[in-house]
Amino acid sequence: MKEPTSCVFWDDPERATKGPLHEKFELLETYLKDDNWWRYLLKCRECGQRYVFEFYEERDWEGGDDPQFSTWIPVETDQDVASVRSLRRAELQIFRPSLHHDWPKGGPRRIYWVAGDGQIRSAPASVIGKSAEALFGLRRLVAWLRRLKSHH
Ligand SMILES: [Zn+2]
Numbered sequence: 001m002k003e004p005t006s007c008v009f010w011d012d013p014e015r016a017t018k019g020p021l022h023e024k025f026e027l028l029e030t031y032l033k034d035d036n037w038w039r040y041l042l043k044c045r046e047c048g049q050r051y052v053f054e055f056y057e058e059r060d061w062e063g064g065d066d067p068q069f070s071t072w073i074p075v076e077t078d079q080d081v082a083s084v085r086s087l088r089r090a091e092l093q094i095f096r097p098s099l100h101h102d103w104p105k106g107g108p109r110r111i112y113w114v115a116g117d118g119q120i121r122s123a124p125a126s127v128i129g130k131s132a133e134a135l136f137g138l139r140r141l142v143a144w145l146r147r148l149k150s151h152h
Pocket of ligand 1: 006
């Protein structure tokens with residue numbers, strides 16, 4: 001997949017996360033709509049770029065403030081859509097390029113692109129240039145690997 005460099009959210013990813021989703025994106029298809037897990041095909045209202053979008057809220061039954069993760073994967077052809085829409089959650093999370101909005105429990109929000117080469121983009125200055133693996137931290141990586149393993 002190509003980096004959507006002409007889409008407004010490439011240079012301003014934070015904008016994708018502000019306000020209601022439908023104001024910025026047209027909903028083309030709903031693949032999954034659960035209480036805490038949604039997967040959609042969206043279209044940027046400004047440029048028409050399509051994204052496979054996922055929202056996931058981890059249920060942590062103690063005291064709310066559940067961690068939330070949103071992911072946008074830019075897709076071009078219907079073949080792209082078909083291959084991305086059915087990825088497992090852990091696979092979607094490491095797919096690139098991809099735009100992420102991570103809101104860990106009690107932690108600061110992080111909004112960033114993982115570019116095609118794996119480098120972090122448009123994130124706070126402190127993390128630009130670090131690899132995705134370094135940014136995500138060991139704990140989440142281990143959790144992903146466990147999930148990937150348990151699916152095979
Ligand atoms: Zn756009």
